[in-house]
Amino acid sequence: MNRLVLNLALLGIFLVTAGLNFVLRSDRTRPNWEYAPQMAHSPRANAFAVSTVFADGKTLREPPQGTSPRGLQSLHYAATPEDALRAGAELASPVSAEDxxxxxxxxxxxxTFCAPCHGAGGRGDGPVARRGYPPPPSLLLEHAIAMPDGQIFHVLTYGQGNMPSYASQLSREDRWSSIAYLRTLQHPAVDPGGTP
Ligand code: HEC
Structure with a gap:
Protein backbone atom coordinates (compact mmCIF):
# COMPACT_ATOMS: atom_id res chain seq x y z
CA MET A 1 0.00 0.00 0.00
CA ASN A 2 2.74 2.43 1.03
CA ARG A 3 4.55 1.57 -2.15
CA LEU A 4 1.54 2.48 -4.31
CA VAL A 5 1.22 5.86 -2.59
CA LEU A 6 4.90 6.55 -3.07
CA ASN A 7 4.74 5.63 -6.75
CA LEU A 8 1.66 7.78 -7.30
CA ALA A 9 3.35 10.68 -5.52
CA LEU A 10 6.48 10.32 -7.69
CA LEU A 11 4.36 10.17 -10.83
CA GLY A 12 2.50 13.28 -9.69
CA ILE A 13 5.76 15.17 -9.06
CA PHE A 14 7.04 14.11 -12.48
CA LEU A 15 3.88 15.27 -14.24
CA VAL A 16 3.86 18.62 -12.43
CA THR A 17 7.57 19.20 -13.21
CA ALA A 18 7.15 18.27 -16.88
CA GLY A 19 4.02 20.43 -17.10
CA LEU A 20 5.70 23.44 -15.48
CA ASN A 21 8.69 23.05 -17.74
CA PHE A 22 6.41 23.10 -20.77
CA VAL A 23 4.31 26.07 -19.60
CA LEU A 24 7.09 28.28 -18.23
CA ARG A 25 9.37 27.89 -21.24
CA SER A 26 6.95 29.01 -23.86
CA ASP A 27 9.56 30.76 -26.09
CA ARG A 28 12.06 28.05 -26.88
CA THR A 29 14.20 30.28 -29.07
CA ARG A 30 15.44 32.27 -26.06
CA PRO A 31 17.63 31.25 -23.15
CA ASN A 32 15.54 30.36 -20.19
CA TRP A 33 17.70 31.59 -17.37
CA GLU A 34 21.20 33.05 -17.54
CA TYR A 35 23.81 32.84 -14.89
CA ALA A 36 25.92 36.04 -14.70
CA PRO A 37 24.32 37.76 -17.72
CA GLN A 38 26.84 40.63 -17.53
CA MET A 39 29.45 38.12 -18.65
CA ALA A 40 27.34 36.74 -21.48
CA HIS A 41 26.39 40.23 -22.68
CA SER A 42 29.42 42.44 -22.04
CA PRO A 43 29.16 46.02 -23.30
CA ARG A 44 30.74 46.65 -26.70
CA ALA A 45 31.23 49.69 -28.86
CA ASN A 46 30.71 49.99 -32.59
CA ALA A 47 33.99 50.96 -34.27
CA PHE A 48 32.54 54.02 -36.03
CA ALA A 49 30.10 55.12 -33.32
CA VAL A 50 30.68 58.34 -31.34
CA SER A 51 32.53 57.58 -28.14
CA THR A 52 31.50 59.05 -24.82
CA VAL A 53 34.63 57.65 -23.20
CA PHE A 54 37.35 59.42 -25.18
CA ALA A 55 37.74 63.19 -25.35
CA ASP A 56 38.01 63.26 -29.15
CA GLY A 57 34.73 61.37 -29.50
CA LYS A 58 36.28 58.59 -31.60
CA THR A 59 35.72 54.94 -30.74
CA LEU A 60 38.30 53.54 -33.15
CA ARG A 61 41.67 54.32 -31.58
CA GLU A 62 45.08 54.90 -33.12
CA PRO A 63 47.62 52.25 -32.07
CA PRO A 64 49.73 53.56 -29.17
CA GLN A 65 52.90 55.34 -30.27
CA GLY A 66 55.95 53.15 -30.72
CA THR A 67 53.96 49.90 -31.08
CA SER A 68 53.56 47.68 -34.11
CA PRO A 69 50.87 45.10 -34.80
CA ARG A 70 51.72 41.49 -34.12
CA GLY A 71 53.25 39.80 -37.16
CA LEU A 72 54.13 43.12 -38.85
CA GLN A 73 56.90 42.69 -41.43
CA SER A 74 58.35 46.11 -41.97
CA LEU A 75 59.98 47.10 -45.25
CA HIS A 76 61.91 50.34 -45.18
CA TYR A 77 61.76 51.36 -48.81
CA ALA A 78 59.98 54.08 -50.70
CA ALA A 79 58.35 53.63 -54.11
CA THR A 80 61.20 55.34 -55.93
CA PRO A 81 63.71 54.11 -58.54
CA GLU A 82 66.53 54.93 -56.11
CA ASP A 83 65.01 52.70 -53.44
CA ALA A 84 64.46 49.96 -56.02
CA LEU A 85 68.22 49.97 -56.61
CA ARG A 86 68.86 50.04 -52.86
CA ALA A 87 66.52 47.03 -52.40
CA GLY A 88 68.50 45.28 -55.13
CA ALA A 89 71.70 45.82 -53.20
CA GLU A 90 70.32 45.01 -49.74
CA LEU A 91 67.65 42.31 -50.04
CA ALA A 92 68.49 38.69 -50.67
CA SER A 93 65.85 36.15 -51.66
CA PRO A 94 64.94 33.70 -48.90
CA VAL A 95 63.98 31.19 -51.62
CA SER A 96 66.67 28.87 -52.84
CA ALA A 97 66.67 27.95 -56.52
CA GLU A 98 66.90 24.30 -55.41
CA ASP A 99 63.68 24.51 -53.40
CA THR A 112 48.21 33.48 -62.44
CA PHE A 113 49.47 37.00 -61.71
CA CYS A 114 52.25 37.82 -64.16
CA ALA A 115 51.58 35.87 -67.37
CA PRO A 116 48.44 37.92 -68.23
CA CYS A 117 50.80 40.80 -69.09
CA HIS A 118 54.26 39.26 -69.32
CA GLY A 119 53.20 36.09 -71.16
CA ALA A 120 53.72 32.53 -69.94
CA GLY A 121 57.32 32.60 -71.13
CA GLY A 122 57.99 36.18 -69.91
CA ARG A 123 58.35 37.62 -73.41
CA GLY A 124 55.89 40.48 -72.83
CA ASP A 125 53.22 38.93 -75.04
CA GLY A 126 50.45 38.12 -72.53
CA PRO A 127 46.76 38.51 -73.48
CA VAL A 128 46.46 41.84 -71.62
CA ALA A 129 49.40 43.29 -73.55
CA ARG A 130 47.99 41.92 -76.83
CA ARG A 131 44.74 43.77 -76.18
CA GLY A 132 46.31 47.18 -75.95
CA TYR A 133 47.87 47.51 -72.49
CA PRO A 134 51.37 48.99 -72.86
CA PRO A 135 53.41 45.81 -73.41
CA PRO A 136 56.06 45.17 -70.78
CA PRO A 137 59.62 44.63 -71.92
CA SER A 138 60.59 40.98 -72.28
CA LEU A 139 61.82 39.56 -68.99
CA LEU A 140 64.30 37.49 -71.00
CA LEU A 141 66.29 40.58 -71.98
CA GLU A 142 69.62 41.39 -70.37
CA HIS A 143 68.06 44.26 -68.38
CA ALA A 144 65.69 42.01 -66.39
CA ILE A 145 68.21 39.18 -66.20
CA ALA A 146 70.78 41.46 -64.62
CA MET A 147 68.23 42.92 -62.19
CA PRO A 148 68.99 41.62 -58.68
CA ASP A 149 66.24 39.63 -56.92
CA GLY A 150 65.79 42.40 -54.36
CA GLN A 151 65.12 44.97 -57.07
CA ILE A 152 62.50 42.72 -58.71
CA PHE A 153 60.99 42.27 -55.24
CA HIS A 154 60.78 46.06 -55.06
CA VAL A 155 59.08 46.15 -58.50
CA LEU A 156 56.49 43.58 -57.36
CA THR A 157 55.97 45.35 -54.04
CA TYR A 158 55.76 48.97 -55.21
CA GLY A 159 55.18 48.70 -58.95
CA GLN A 160 57.26 50.32 -61.66
CA GLY A 161 56.02 52.60 -64.45
CA ASN A 162 52.92 50.97 -65.92
CA MET A 163 53.20 47.91 -63.72
CA PRO A 164 51.04 48.15 -60.60
CA SER A 165 52.05 46.97 -57.13
CA TYR A 166 51.26 43.35 -56.32
CA ALA A 167 51.82 43.75 -52.57
CA SER A 168 48.15 43.39 -51.69
CA GLN A 169 47.58 40.34 -53.91
CA LEU A 170 50.77 38.40 -53.19
CA SER A 171 52.33 37.51 -49.86
CA ARG A 172 56.06 38.15 -49.57
CA GLU A 173 56.75 34.43 -49.90
CA ASP A 174 54.76 34.31 -53.13
CA ARG A 175 56.60 37.35 -54.50
CA TRP A 176 59.96 35.71 -53.82
CA SER A 177 58.74 32.38 -55.25
CA SER A 178 57.59 34.03 -58.47
CA ILE A 179 61.05 35.60 -58.80
CA ALA A 180 62.68 32.18 -58.31
CA TYR A 181 60.44 30.80 -61.07
CA LEU A 182 61.19 33.79 -63.33
CA ARG A 183 64.89 32.93 -63.00
CA THR A 184 64.16 29.45 -64.39
CA LEU A 185 62.51 31.10 -67.40
CA GLN A 186 65.46 33.42 -67.87
CA HIS A 187 68.13 30.83 -67.42
CA PRO A 188 68.04 29.25 -70.90
CA ALA A 189 68.31 32.78 -72.32
CA VAL A 190 71.46 33.51 -70.32
CA ASP A 191 73.21 30.37 -71.37
CA PRO A 192 71.27 28.55 -74.10
CA GLY A 193 71.70 24.82 -73.71
CA GLY A 194 74.46 25.37 -71.18
CA THR A 195 74.98 23.87 -67.77
CA PRO A 196 72.93 25.34 -64.94
C1 HEC B 1 49.15 44.67 -65.60
C2 HEC B 1 50.22 44.09 -66.34
C3 HEC B 1 51.38 43.50 -65.55
C4 HEC B 1 51.34 42.48 -64.63
C5 HEC B 1 50.15 41.67 -64.22
C6 HEC B 1 52.70 42.29 -64.19
N1 HEC B 1 53.53 43.15 -64.81
FE1 HEC B 1 55.51 43.26 -64.58
N2 HEC B 1 55.58 44.86 -65.82
C7 HEC B 1 54.51 45.38 -66.52
C8 HEC B 1 54.92 46.53 -67.28
C9 HEC B 1 54.05 47.36 -68.20
C10 HEC B 1 56.31 46.70 -67.00
C11 HEC B 1 57.22 47.79 -67.51
C12 HEC B 1 57.16 48.87 -66.44
C13 HEC B 1 57.95 50.11 -66.80
O1 HEC B 1 57.35 50.99 -67.41
O2 HEC B 1 59.15 50.17 -66.45
C14 HEC B 1 56.67 45.62 -66.08
C15 HEC B 1 57.94 45.44 -65.57
C16 HEC B 1 58.35 44.34 -64.87
C17 HEC B 1 59.72 44.05 -64.50
C18 HEC B 1 60.93 44.93 -64.81
C19 HEC B 1 61.42 44.55 -66.18
C20 HEC B 1 62.54 45.48 -66.65
O3 HEC B 1 63.34 45.00 -67.49
O4 HEC B 1 62.56 46.64 -66.23
C21 HEC B 1 59.73 42.87 -63.83
C22 HEC B 1 60.94 42.13 -63.27
C23 HEC B 1 58.35 42.42 -63.77
N3 HEC B 1 57.55 43.33 -64.40
C24 HEC B 1 57.93 41.25 -63.17
C25 HEC B 1 56.61 40.92 -62.97
C26 HEC B 1 56.17 39.78 -62.20
C27 HEC B 1 57.08 38.77 -61.54
C28 HEC B 1 54.80 39.84 -62.18
C29 HEC B 1 53.87 38.93 -61.43
C30 HEC B 1 53.96 38.94 -59.99
C31 HEC B 1 54.39 40.99 -62.99
N4 HEC B 1 55.51 41.61 -63.42
C32 HEC B 1 53.08 41.32 -63.24
C33 HEC B 1 53.23 44.90 -66.50
C34 HEC B 1 52.76 43.92 -65.65
Missing amino acids: RAAVDRGAFVFT
Whole structure:
Protein backbone atom coordinates (compact mmCIF):
# COMPACT_ATOMS: atom_id res chain seq x y z
CA MET A 1 0.00 0.00 0.00
CA ASN A 2 2.74 2.43 1.03
CA ARG A 3 4.55 1.57 -2.15
CA LEU A 4 1.54 2.48 -4.31
CA VAL A 5 1.22 5.86 -2.59
CA LEU A 6 4.90 6.55 -3.07
CA ASN A 7 4.74 5.63 -6.75
CA LEU A 8 1.66 7.78 -7.30
CA ALA A 9 3.35 10.68 -5.52
CA LEU A 10 6.48 10.32 -7.69
CA LEU A 11 4.36 10.17 -10.83
CA GLY A 12 2.50 13.28 -9.69
CA ILE A 13 5.76 15.17 -9.06
CA PHE A 14 7.04 14.11 -12.48
CA LEU A 15 3.88 15.27 -14.24
CA VAL A 16 3.86 18.62 -12.43
CA THR A 17 7.57 19.20 -13.21
CA ALA A 18 7.15 18.27 -16.88
CA GLY A 19 4.02 20.43 -17.10
CA LEU A 20 5.70 23.44 -15.48
CA ASN A 21 8.69 23.05 -17.74
CA PHE A 22 6.41 23.10 -20.77
CA VAL A 23 4.31 26.07 -19.60
CA LEU A 24 7.09 28.28 -18.23
CA ARG A 25 9.37 27.89 -21.24
CA SER A 26 6.95 29.01 -23.86
CA ASP A 27 9.56 30.76 -26.09
CA ARG A 28 12.06 28.05 -26.88
CA THR A 29 14.20 30.28 -29.07
CA ARG A 30 15.44 32.27 -26.06
CA PRO A 31 17.63 31.25 -23.15
CA ASN A 32 15.54 30.36 -20.19
CA TRP A 33 17.70 31.59 -17.37
CA GLU A 34 21.20 33.05 -17.54
CA TYR A 35 23.81 32.84 -14.89
CA ALA A 36 25.92 36.04 -14.70
CA PRO A 37 24.32 37.76 -17.72
CA GLN A 38 26.84 40.63 -17.53
CA MET A 39 29.45 38.12 -18.65
CA ALA A 40 27.34 36.74 -21.48
CA HIS A 41 26.39 40.23 -22.68
CA SER A 42 29.42 42.44 -22.04
CA PRO A 43 29.16 46.02 -23.30
CA ARG A 44 30.74 46.65 -26.70
CA ALA A 45 31.23 49.69 -28.86
CA ASN A 46 30.71 49.99 -32.59
CA ALA A 47 33.99 50.96 -34.27
CA PHE A 48 32.54 54.02 -36.03
CA ALA A 49 30.10 55.12 -33.32
CA VAL A 50 30.68 58.34 -31.34
CA SER A 51 32.53 57.58 -28.14
CA THR A 52 31.50 59.05 -24.82
CA VAL A 53 34.63 57.65 -23.20
CA PHE A 54 37.35 59.42 -25.18
CA ALA A 55 37.74 63.19 -25.35
CA ASP A 56 38.01 63.26 -29.15
CA GLY A 57 34.73 61.37 -29.50
CA LYS A 58 36.28 58.59 -31.60
CA THR A 59 35.72 54.94 -30.74
CA LEU A 60 38.30 53.54 -33.15
CA ARG A 61 41.67 54.32 -31.58
CA GLU A 62 45.08 54.90 -33.12
CA PRO A 63 47.62 52.25 -32.07
CA PRO A 64 49.73 53.56 -29.17
CA GLN A 65 52.90 55.34 -30.27
CA GLY A 66 55.95 53.15 -30.72
CA THR A 67 53.96 49.90 -31.08
CA SER A 68 53.56 47.68 -34.11
CA PRO A 69 50.87 45.10 -34.80
CA ARG A 70 51.72 41.49 -34.12
CA GLY A 71 53.25 39.80 -37.16
CA LEU A 72 54.13 43.12 -38.85
CA GLN A 73 56.90 42.69 -41.43
CA SER A 74 58.35 46.11 -41.97
CA LEU A 75 59.98 47.10 -45.25
CA HIS A 76 61.91 50.34 -45.18
CA TYR A 77 61.76 51.36 -48.81
CA ALA A 78 59.98 54.08 -50.70
CA ALA A 79 58.35 53.63 -54.11
CA THR A 80 61.20 55.34 -55.93
CA PRO A 81 63.71 54.11 -58.54
CA GLU A 82 66.53 54.93 -56.11
CA ASP A 83 65.01 52.70 -53.44
CA ALA A 84 64.46 49.96 -56.02
CA LEU A 85 68.22 49.97 -56.61
CA ARG A 86 68.86 50.04 -52.86
CA ALA A 87 66.52 47.03 -52.40
CA GLY A 88 68.50 45.28 -55.13
CA ALA A 89 71.70 45.82 -53.20
CA GLU A 90 70.32 45.01 -49.74
CA LEU A 91 67.65 42.31 -50.04
CA ALA A 92 68.49 38.69 -50.67
CA SER A 93 65.85 36.15 -51.66
CA PRO A 94 64.94 33.70 -48.90
CA VAL A 95 63.98 31.19 -51.62
CA SER A 96 66.67 28.87 -52.84
CA ALA A 97 66.67 27.95 -56.52
CA GLU A 98 66.90 24.30 -55.41
CA ASP A 99 63.68 24.51 -53.40
CA ARG A 100 61.42 22.65 -55.86
CA ALA A 101 58.23 23.28 -53.85
CA ALA A 102 58.87 27.04 -53.77
CA VAL A 103 59.73 27.18 -57.49
CA ASP A 104 56.58 25.18 -58.30
CA ARG A 105 54.57 27.59 -56.20
CA GLY A 106 56.32 30.42 -58.08
CA ALA A 107 55.23 28.87 -61.39
CA PHE A 108 51.63 28.92 -60.19
CA VAL A 109 51.94 32.53 -59.01
CA PHE A 110 53.64 33.64 -62.22
CA THR A 111 51.05 31.94 -64.43
CA THR A 112 48.21 33.48 -62.44
CA PHE A 113 49.47 37.00 -61.71
CA CYS A 114 52.25 37.82 -64.16
CA ALA A 115 51.58 35.87 -67.37
CA PRO A 116 48.44 37.92 -68.23
CA CYS A 117 50.80 40.80 -69.09
CA HIS A 118 54.26 39.26 -69.32
CA GLY A 119 53.20 36.09 -71.16
CA ALA A 120 53.72 32.53 -69.94
CA GLY A 121 57.32 32.60 -71.13
CA GLY A 122 57.99 36.18 -69.91
CA ARG A 123 58.35 37.62 -73.41
CA GLY A 124 55.89 40.48 -72.83
CA ASP A 125 53.22 38.93 -75.04
CA GLY A 126 50.45 38.12 -72.53
CA PRO A 127 46.76 38.51 -73.48
CA VAL A 128 46.46 41.84 -71.62
CA ALA A 129 49.40 43.29 -73.55
CA ARG A 130 47.99 41.92 -76.83
CA ARG A 131 44.74 43.77 -76.18
CA GLY A 132 46.31 47.18 -75.95
CA TYR A 133 47.87 47.51 -72.49
CA PRO A 134 51.37 48.99 -72.86
CA PRO A 135 53.41 45.81 -73.41
CA PRO A 136 56.06 45.17 -70.78
CA PRO A 137 59.62 44.63 -71.92
CA SER A 138 60.59 40.98 -72.28
CA LEU A 139 61.82 39.56 -68.99
CA LEU A 140 64.30 37.49 -71.00
CA LEU A 141 66.29 40.58 -71.98
CA GLU A 142 69.62 41.39 -70.37
CA HIS A 143 68.06 44.26 -68.38
CA ALA A 144 65.69 42.01 -66.39
CA ILE A 145 68.21 39.18 -66.20
CA ALA A 146 70.78 41.46 -64.62
CA MET A 147 68.23 42.92 -62.19
CA PRO A 148 68.99 41.62 -58.68
CA ASP A 149 66.24 39.63 -56.92
CA GLY A 150 65.79 42.40 -54.36
CA GLN A 151 65.12 44.97 -57.07
CA ILE A 152 62.50 42.72 -58.71
CA PHE A 153 60.99 42.27 -55.24
CA HIS A 154 60.78 46.06 -55.06
CA VAL A 155 59.08 46.15 -58.50
CA LEU A 156 56.49 43.58 -57.36
CA THR A 157 55.97 45.35 -54.04
CA TYR A 158 55.76 48.97 -55.21
CA GLY A 159 55.18 48.70 -58.95
CA GLN A 160 57.26 50.32 -61.66
CA GLY A 161 56.02 52.60 -64.45
CA ASN A 162 52.92 50.97 -65.92
CA MET A 163 53.20 47.91 -63.72
CA PRO A 164 51.04 48.15 -60.60
CA SER A 165 52.05 46.97 -57.13
CA TYR A 166 51.26 43.35 -56.32
CA ALA A 167 51.82 43.75 -52.57
CA SER A 168 48.15 43.39 -51.69
CA GLN A 169 47.58 40.34 -53.91
CA LEU A 170 50.77 38.40 -53.19
CA SER A 171 52.33 37.51 -49.86
CA ARG A 172 56.06 38.15 -49.57
CA GLU A 173 56.75 34.43 -49.90
CA ASP A 174 54.76 34.31 -53.13
CA ARG A 175 56.60 37.35 -54.50
CA TRP A 176 59.96 35.71 -53.82
CA SER A 177 58.74 32.38 -55.25
CA SER A 178 57.59 34.03 -58.47
CA ILE A 179 61.05 35.60 -58.80
CA ALA A 180 62.68 32.18 -58.31
CA TYR A 181 60.44 30.80 -61.07
CA LEU A 182 61.19 33.79 -63.33
CA ARG A 183 64.89 32.93 -63.00
CA THR A 184 64.16 29.45 -64.39
CA LEU A 185 62.51 31.10 -67.40
CA GLN A 186 65.46 33.42 -67.87
CA HIS A 187 68.13 30.83 -67.42
CA PRO A 188 68.04 29.25 -70.90
CA ALA A 189 68.31 32.78 -72.32
CA VAL A 190 71.46 33.51 -70.32
CA ASP A 191 73.21 30.37 -71.37
CA PRO A 192 71.27 28.55 -74.10
CA GLY A 193 71.70 24.82 -73.71
CA GLY A 194 74.46 25.37 -71.18
CA THR A 195 74.98 23.87 -67.77
CA PRO A 196 72.93 25.34 -64.94
C1 HEC B 1 49.15 44.67 -65.60
C2 HEC B 1 50.22 44.09 -66.34
C3 HEC B 1 51.38 43.50 -65.55
C4 HEC B 1 51.34 42.48 -64.63
C5 HEC B 1 50.15 41.67 -64.22
C6 HEC B 1 52.70 42.29 -64.19
N1 HEC B 1 53.53 43.15 -64.81
FE1 HEC B 1 55.51 43.26 -64.58
N2 HEC B 1 55.58 44.86 -65.82
C7 HEC B 1 54.51 45.38 -66.52
C8 HEC B 1 54.92 46.53 -67.28
C9 HEC B 1 54.05 47.36 -68.20
C10 HEC B 1 56.31 46.70 -67.00
C11 HEC B 1 57.22 47.79 -67.51
C12 HEC B 1 57.16 48.87 -66.44
C13 HEC B 1 57.95 50.11 -66.80
O1 HEC B 1 57.35 50.99 -67.41
O2 HEC B 1 59.15 50.17 -66.45
C14 HEC B 1 56.67 45.62 -66.08
C15 HEC B 1 57.94 45.44 -65.57
C16 HEC B 1 58.35 44.34 -64.87
C17 HEC B 1 59.72 44.05 -64.50
C18 HEC B 1 60.93 44.93 -64.81
C19 HEC B 1 61.42 44.55 -66.18
C20 HEC B 1 62.54 45.48 -66.65
O3 HEC B 1 63.34 45.00 -67.49
O4 HEC B 1 62.56 46.64 -66.23
C21 HEC B 1 59.73 42.87 -63.83
C22 HEC B 1 60.94 42.13 -63.27
C23 HEC B 1 58.35 42.42 -63.77
N3 HEC B 1 57.55 43.33 -64.40
C24 HEC B 1 57.93 41.25 -63.17
C25 HEC B 1 56.61 40.92 -62.97
C26 HEC B 1 56.17 39.78 -62.20
C27 HEC B 1 57.08 38.77 -61.54
C28 HEC B 1 54.80 39.84 -62.18
C29 HEC B 1 53.87 38.93 -61.43
C30 HEC B 1 53.96 38.94 -59.99
C31 HEC B 1 54.39 40.99 -62.99
N4 HEC B 1 55.51 41.61 -63.42
C32 HEC B 1 53.08 41.32 -63.24
C33 HEC B 1 53.23 44.90 -66.50
C34 HEC B 1 52.76 43.92 -65.65
